[in-house]
Amino acid sequence: MPSYTPPTKDLSFVLHDVLKVDQSDVPGYDELDRDFTSAILEEAGKISRDVLAPLNVVGDTEGCKLENGVVRTPTGFKEAIDTLREGGWTGLDCDPEYGGQGMPYVMATAVGEMMSAANMAMMMYPGLTHGAYSAIHAHGTVQQKATYLPKMVNFEWGGTMNLTEPHCGTDLGLMRTKAEPQEDGTYKITGQKIFISAGEHDMTDNIIHLVLAKIPGGPEGVKGISLFIVPKFLVNEDGSLGARNSLACGKIEEKMGIHGNSTCVMNYDGATGYLLGQENKGMRAMFTMMNEARLGVGLQGLTQAVVSYQNAVEYAKDRIQGRAVTGAEAPDQAADPLIVHPDIRRTLMDQKAFIEGARAFALWGASLIDQEHRKGDKDAAGLIALMIPVIKGFLTDKGFDYCVSAQQVYGGHGYIEEWGMSQFARDARIAMIYEGANGVQALDLVGRKLATDGGKHVMGFFEMIKTFIKENEGNEALKADFLDPLKAASKDLQESSMFFMQAGMKNPNAALAGSTDFLHLFGHVCLGFMWARMGKVALEALDGNADDKAFYETKLHTGKYYMQRLLPETGLRLARIKTGADPVMGLPAEAF
Amino acid sequence: MPSYTPPTKDLSFVLHDVLKVDQSDVPGYDELDRDFTSAILEEAGKISRDVLAPLNVVGDTEGCKLENGVVRTPTGFKEAIDTLREGGWTGLDCDPEYGGQGMPYVMATAVGEMMSAANMAMMMYPGLTHGAYSAIHAHGTVQQKATYLPKMVNFEWGGTMNLTEPHCGTDLGLMRTKAEPQEDGTYKITGQKIFISAGEHDMTDNIIHLVLAKIPGGPEGVKGISLFIVPKFLVNEDGSLGARNSLACGKIEEKMGIHGNSTCVMNYDGATGYLLGQENKGMRAMFTMMNEARLGVGLQGLTQAVVSYQNAVEYAKDRIQGRAVTGAEAPDQAADPLIVHPDIRRTLMDQKAFIEGARAFALWGASLIDQEHRKGDKDAAGLIALMIPVIKGFLTDKGFDYCVSAQQVYGGHGYIEEWGMSQFARDARIAMIYEGANGVQALDLVGRKLATDGGKHVMGFFEMIKTFIKENEGNEALKADFLDPLKAASKDLQESSMFFMQAGMKNPNAALAGSTDFLHLFGHVCLGFMWARMGKVALEALDGNADDKAFYETKLHTGKYYMQRLLPETGLRLARIKTGADPVMGLPAEAF
Structure with a gap:
């Protein structure tokens, strides 16, 4: 196990x-x-x-x-x-x-x-x-907050988010669930929601469903969506549980992974709901916490890579198979451990360099959210809004890939469920899909976030990197191993942004055809920037005779690995982006 | 479904x-x-x-x-x-x-x-x-062939290959299963084999197990391995079934996929076995059919990508969600089909361009095997031996990746088992592992095949591409869209081969650290070569006013897509390869 x-x-x-x-x-x-x-x-x-x-x-x-x-x-x-x-x-x-x-x-x-x-x-x-x-x-009345929050904070009551319906996921404008206003100010919620994580379970006394629905007669599309609090059990004025609401889990989905979580089809059959926030402003209310939700999902991609990596390392040290090409390293054993083999090392280094860079990226992103929320820092707010699709998309795409790589270290045992490596890959797979599939993240990045406030935030990011390079280029070791590669990668990112602005102006497809490439290019630059910052710290610590030299030397080596072997992917991504719309859009739909 | x-x-x-x-x-x-x-x-x-x-x-x-x-x-x-x-x-x-x-x-x-x-x-x-x-x-006596082959040809009797043991997969020298010679010329086989596909099932009257085992007192390591025919039911002289042999399936493994196939732990408890081929030459006998077995597994990677792609296309045409950024394409519906979105197109084009190139590659490889076996063509034999790890490794790595991409087109539904897309990815996953994990394929390619006969076969491949380019460079459309990119990619492959010869001479790890990158670089050049050949055919057909213009135009566009957007990965692979041994091997094992 x-x-x-x-x-x-x-x-x-x-x-x-x-x-x-x-x-x-x-x-x-x-x-x-x-x-x-x-x-x-x-x-x-x-x-x-x-x-x-x-x-x-x-x-x-x-x-x-x-x-x-x-x-x-x-x-x-x-x-x-x-x-x-x-x-x-x-x-x-x-x-x-x-x-x-x-x-x-x-x-x-x-x-x-x-x-x-x-x-x-x-x-x-x-x-x-x-x-x-x-x-x-963020949006509840004083009364709503007092009723629900204390119980949710300590998970006496659970909570859910109900967005998706069978015929609409990304395009919530197609939503059919309706909310009919009642004379007492409540609403009757009717409709079916799917893919509701933790929609029903036996862990808490009550479950507070947040449900998006349309009030009949309201505006078309997403502008007519409101958000409702729909508790499993209605709550009496004294806080005790009242009647069972008219809602039920109709089915649990059989999924590829995350079997421990119940993914429910939820049926609302005239259930009593309470408006949360304003009528028809449901999307805005739901998106308030989107940054945190998406960062959380990006983190899941990372976390499954972390635990997969750890186990792959253990296996690679433990399992003996074959001999090092440069001569036996464990001559007293019948064979050497897997970790002596260069291709096993290569895959473990890939994983390690990604994981440590991604961890810094996620925590930096979280610190930007703190700056936004606790200090009201508008620049931080703009920057994290730009970064969120990158954190979500890049960390989950790569996180899954590296779970698969770690599974591969186990050979045939990686495919057998009892060894546990398959589960990490199967669980990680969902993170590329939910909270906005990664293609939608790329669309959000290129189609919206890049141009927000006239491109101010992406410019700010370029400036931040430039300043960091400028401030540190006197440090020769840092310059050669970290700053120069970062500069080259950052140039690729700028060039592709420029391409999008020019080509995308004439034909939006020219930009969107390269959106996933851009998201990955952006992700690499962010991890390269994180590694440059970590490299600087490691060099300083080693200069200052840090206690734990091996720790900082390992950091330095791992960072250099990222800069030399992983970061250069930016060039390939740029080349793809610059091929524009035609290769991607040129075929008629019937030719597929 | x-x-x-x-x-x-x-x-x-x-x-x-x-x-x-x-x-x-x-x-x-x-x-x-x-x-x-x-x-x-x-x-x-x-x-x-x-x-x-x-x-x-x-x-x-x-x-x-x-x-x-x-x-x-x-x-x-x-x-x-x-x-x-x-x-x-x-x-x-x-x-x-x-x-x-x-x-x-x-x-x-x-x-x-x-x-x-x-x-x-x-x-x-x-x-x-x-x-x-x-x-x-290939190795049976006249009697053995007469006894077993007619029944196996029409699958009245099944067959299996027993190599792996709990403590040894790739490194068969560690094998423990023993074969004790009996006075009647048979052997008593004792030991445990794992991961035996189709090891036991109810489809055939008998199952003919081929089992690798060591005859006590023989040479150490792989040189002491022999191959045995160990039937589930012994066969009487008249061809009828005799006594049940002392072997049994001890367990079926719970796997990530290919649930329809029984992956068995096989226990041999003094089972009667018949030597196949010569004593201690079991590895050679087993490897006789390795080319076909590995090509077959490479094909599995491709096939799961094919069926995944087909279903992703259907879903993308059927599922309506959002509007094309350039204006509604299905204004009579509530939304446009997914296929209007550039990032969906991009992923389908990736899949299509890979699949069609890989299909040509696999069939070309099969035709080389025919040239070897039916004509005794030594050049073809050398070339296919070189190509086999590329076909196996590249087609299964990419095949799995594209199953995952196709699954992604389904959004949340891709994660739900009832839609079937998860199965394709789960099934495809094994092809990267069995018949030699892909890292072992890369090792075989770089560590053995590249240098076989003084590098003659890789040189022959370069020459083949050069000749093709030379013979066709008068064709301007072909040159710009296919031959020039192929030339550049082929140059990357030659440069990396050269790097291996030079750096690998001093330090074999410098070559092996880049082995997986090299396998992928090689795979891209092969698919690029196939696309150049297909592009030529398509251009000629269009020049000649072919009946089915749309078919050839689609081929041409898809080929150009490969050359423009996928083939340039060779540059990134070369850059990684040239970083040599240190980034990969520099950390001590305890630093992981």
């Missing part, structure tokens, strides 16, 4: 040495000194390793069962979640007014990385609840 | 217009005129579409069940295989002396593409039998 080792040292390195959270002026960051964050990371790591990870395979094997309208979650899930609740982990970054710990989002992200790596399917139950919490927190 | 459309026109295009099989002097090719091959392809296509494909999901859902030592295959599998047997399909390219149809391997490959696309897991039963047939045909 696979295991999980919490990467607390690496998380601490990014938080303190790279992002320097304890020197930040973001409100709330002042308490993030090393001792404090270490204590949190250690404890969260321990729970992840000892409580959550052992249940990952259980969740995959048992799955969820729907019986008489009730969903039974896998053995041990409820008890594990109780442990999280009791430790206050479900409300780590929630508002203290409602019982939360009030910690910055960057800490919730660091903790979230470990818990999701340990058990992605399980962590989706409190994860979805957190999303619903955020929506109610 | 997904469907399958036999690509008979495309297969015929490659066989006749590109490879010109009917003009070849390879013995047996003279009968391959268009009418004859069309009849075969149409009939095989019909069976694939109507009989095999509908059972693909059944195989995945039901899987195989082991009860009291007997494996029950999925509903309908046995009857479908009866249809194949009755039509003579199981022995299509087998020796007529033993009841086979005696057709060239290139035809078996064309037919095999369709049947494997329709139901990969099912086709493994006769597929493995064919491998065992080939080994007995």
